[in-house]
Amino acid sequence: MNPLLTPIEYLKGVGPQRAEVLKSELGIFNFRDLLYHFPFRYVNRSEYFRISDISSNIAEIQIKGKMVSLKEIGENRKKRLIAQFQDETGSAELIWFRSTSWQVEKFKALLHKPITIYGKPSFFNGNISFTHPEIEEEDSQKSNFGLLPVYPNSEKVLKKGVNNRVFQALQLEMRQQIQNYIKENLSDELRKKYDLISRKDAFLQIHFPDSIENLQSAANRLKFEEFFFLHLSLLSKKINDNKKFKSNPFPNVGKYFNSFYSNHLSFELTDAQKRVIKEIRNDLGKEAQMNRLLQGDVGSGKTIVAFFSMLIAADNNFQSLMMAPTEILAQQHYNGLKQEADKIGLKISILTGSTTKSERKIIHEELESGKIDILVGTHALIEDKVTFKNLGLAVIDEQHRFGVAQRAKLWKKGSKPPHILIMTATPIPRTLAMTLYGDLDASILDELPKGRKPIVTVHRKDKDRLTIFKFMKDEIAKGRQVYVVYPLIEESEKLDYKDLMDGYESISRYFPLPQYAVSIVHGQMKSADKEFEMQRFVQNETQIMVATTVIEVGVNVPNASIMLIESAEKFGLSQLHQLRGRVGRGAEQSYCILMTKDGLNEVAFKRISTMVETQDGFKIAEVDLELRGPGNVMGTQQSGMLDFKIADLNRDKEIFIAAKNAAEWLLTQDPMLSDSKNKIIFDFFEAFHKKQIAWANIS
Ligand code: ADP
Numbered sequence: 001m002n003p004l005l006t007p008i009e010y011l012k013g014v015g016p017q018r019a020e021v022l023k024s025e026l027g028i029f030n031f032r033d034l035l036y037h038f039p040f041r042y043v044n045r046s047e048y049f050r051i052s053d054i055s056s057n058i059a060e061i062q063i064k065g066k067m068v069s070l071k072e073i074g075e076n077r078k079k080r081l082i083a084q085f086q087d088e089t090g091s092a093e094l095i096w097f098r099s100t101s102w103q104v105e106k107f108k109a110l111l112h113k114p115i116t117i118y119g120k121p122s123f124f125n126g127n128i129s130f131t132h133p134e135i136e137e138e139d140s141q142k143s144n145f146g147l148l149p150v151y152p153n154s155e156k157v158l159k160k161g162v163n164n165r166v167f168q169a170l171q172l173e174m175r176q177q178i179q180n181y182i183k184e185n186l187s188d189e190l191r192k193k194y195d196l197i198s199r200k201d202a203f204l205q206i207h208f209p210d211s212i213e214n215l216q217s218a219a220n221r222l223k224f225e226e227f228f229f230l231h232l233s234l235l236s237k238k239i240n241d242n243k244k245f246k247s248n249p250f251p252n253v254g255k256y257f258n259s260f261y262s263n264h265l266s267f268e269l270t271d272a273q274k275r276v277i278k279e280i281r282n283d284l285g286k287e288a289q290m291n292r293l294l295q296g297d298v299g300s301g302k303t304i305v306a307f308f309s310m311l312i313a314a315d316n317n318f319q320s321l322m323m324a325p326t327e328i329l330a331q332q333h334y335n336g337l338k339q340e341a342d343k344i345g346l347k348i349s350i351l352t353g354s355t356t357k358s359e360r361k362i363i364h365e366e367l368e369s370g371k372i373d374i375l376v377g378t379h380a381l382i383e384d385k386v387t388f389k390n391l392g393l394a395v396i397d398e399q400h401r402f403g404v405a406q407r408a409k410l411w412k413k414g415s416k417p418p419h420i421l422i423m424t425a426t427p428i429p430r431t432l433a434m435t436l437y438g439d440l441d442a443s444i445l446d447e448l449p450k451g452r453k454p455i456v457t458v459h460r461k462d463k464d465r466l467t468i469f470k471f472m473k474d475e476i477a478k479g480r481q482v483y484v485v486y487p488l489i490e491e492s493e494k495l496d497y498k499d500l501m502d503g504y505e506s507i508s509r510y511f512p513l514p515q516y517a518v519s520i521v522h523g524q525m526k527s528a529d530k531e532f533e534m535q536r537f538v539q540n541e542t543q544i545m546v547a548t549t550v551i552e553v554g555v556n557v558p559n560a561s562i563m564l565i566e567s568a569e570k571f572g573l574s575q576l577h578q579l580r581g582r583v584g585r586g587a588e589q590s591y592c593i594l595m596t597k598d599g600l601n602e603v604a605f606k607r608i609s610t611m612v613e614t615q616d617g618f619k620i621a622e623v624d625l626e627l628r629g630p631g632n633v634m635g636t637q638q639s640g641m642l643d644f645k646i647a648d649l650n651r652d653k654e655i656f657i658a659a660k661n662a663a664e665w666l667l668t669q670d671p672m673l674s675d676s677k678n679k680i681i682f683d684f685f686e687a688f689h690k691k692q693i694a695w696a697n698i699s
């Protein structure tokens with residue numbers, strides 16, 4: 001057996017009880033898992049601080065000195081052990097909660113002796129204290145290493161006595177047994193080209209580095225490896241896909257496209273729109289299936305780009321479909337696209353969950369006979385038994401609402417899979433997009449139509465409410481409309497619903513009939529009622545729309561100039577950004593008001609201040625990625641592919657690009673990895689790839 005796969009209970013110092021928590025808490029089942037349990041920090045044990053050196057907010061440090069007093073205070077669960085610690089420059093308090101009598105005895109024995117404490121200092125009322133510092137008799141440190149690893153750990157594991165010191169010991173014990181089995185998986189050629197240390201050295205150095213430089217080389221090598229095999233997997237899938245999937249090519253750009261472009265376009269396209277339409281046009285001309293992600297911030301004008309793509313399909317006698325995540329959005333797309341389609345005599349229909357049976361029958365027939373050129377709809381579209389005469393293009397709006405499985409069903413709608421254009425208004429950082437959609441080409445609308453005014457964004461608290469209501473009245477007097485949005489989080493649905501209703505009532509009181517009319521839309525309403533209320537707002541029959549996040553995506557009311565978001569701290573960044581995008585769609589100055597409670601935590605504050613500072617969707621997406629990690633960014637939850645052990649998409653962009661280049665370079669040299677010098681890469685890749693297949697089939 002491969003010694004790396006030895007069950008963790010067989011490591012000296014572990015045993016069955018500790019093994020149990022290591023498995024359940026940290027996912028460490030065998031030696032290899034422990035090897036991959038990387039330190040998240042290091043402490044420089046060759047460097048000593050003095051108490052007078054301590055400035056606030058520094059990481060863990062060590063100080064030489066002595067304990068001059070020791071006392072226990074409080075009773076039972078509130079019991080604390082407090083020691084006064086001194087060096088020649090000052091004094092600090094050491095605190096232990098839940099101290100055991102064993103600990104007390106041990107510390108008593110150390111009183112007035114030279115010791116080294118080690119921990120993270122904190123300031124309170126001008127005093128320096130250390131909570132749960134580690135204590136050593138001076139010079140008991142036997143390790144030769146300057147940098148010592150600090151491992152991620154959990155409360156339950158600690159309770160079984162596996163503290164950081166024990167983790168270090170386990171790592172050292174294990175390395176004796178396995179270091180000769182850490183196999184290289186990159187060729188000499190590649191390692192030379194990218195200046196990478198050996199895999200064995202990398203694993204040894206990442207746990208117990210000899211120097212900062214060696215630590216960096218080790219981290220670099222391991223991150224590179226992680227990205228490299230991911231890229232290799234994505235690229236080889238792309239090569240296979242290009243071989244496998246053929247769609248119908250659309251060689252002609254003809255009367256629909258040209259006549260609409262020359263005679264019916266009511267504004268000038270932005271340069272970005274022109275560029276992206278060209279990219280799509282180029283793709284559609286080919287037989288290889290288009291798989292294109294169209295990223296564009298809210299309001300960047302993705303819809304018209306999609307429409308031009310549909311015109312190319314129509315010019316080649318193919319049908320198109322457009323799917324939206326909600327009924328409201330589908331309806332809005334339909335209304336908008338119908339106006340345009342009518343101008344050039346294309347037939348467009350809508351099919352959603354609320355389409356009646358008799359309407360549905362007609363639509364089915366007209367799709368099969370080819371009478372319908374464009375079909376707009378919701379998820380119902382793919383669940384539905386609809387078949388097309390010749391579906392050539394599928395446009396998917398706001399893809400993150402569509403599951404992978406649903407998208408897969410699209411394939412079955414025609415003899416050949418349609419070309420696919422996925423539109424998303426949730427900008428995804430480039431690194432993440434490449435990872436998530438490695439086999440998708442990306443187009444970016446990075447320019448807003450001319451004349452848009454930046455949205456003034458402010459952060460306000462409850463005490464400002466009357467001023468805000470007054471401001472709303474002023475805007476409404478100018479003819480504008482207002483959104484008021486409440487959070488709706490699944491776990492606390494009832495509470496949120498109550499907040500929404502309370503809010504609606506107080507707004508209705510402050511903005512009474514007949515002078516004002518207030519709409520309300522929320523998830524528990526029937527879709528016909530929602531639609532009715534939406535339409536009243538769209539028609540400007542109501543001035544205020546109180547809603548939960550159902551309006552989040554896509555809704556277009558250019559006359560709305562205020563977006564008031566209640567309990568804004570409860571929303572994620574990308575949601576806030578989406579919501580703000582509902583205003584600023586007309587020529588008027590628009591406002592986004594973020595209401596929060598007092599005393600936000602650090603992360604919530606960062607979200608709110610990011611919103612106030614910038615309107616750049618890509619910047620916002622980067623902050624989002626930084627705050628939440630890739631696994632939580634919209635659309636990535638189901639992928640499971642971003643569980644990097646050491647690499648970080650946000651911080652390691654350069655390595656990410658280098659690894660991509662390396663994978664591309666390698667596959668151009670040796671597409672099948674059949675050259676003997678690449679055998680070690682191939683072997684590792686095979687094992688890796690098997691694991692990845694599950695998520696790699698993403699679209
Ligand atoms: P999104 O990218 O958020 O889906 P839309 O496609 O809904 O944006 O476009 C937002 C608004 O901007 C629409 O009213 C649309 O008609 C308008 N629009 C799109 N492109 C342009 C342009 N080049 N110039 C002016 N207005 C445009």
Ligand code: MG
Pocket residue numbers: 302303397554
């Ligand atoms: Mg849109």
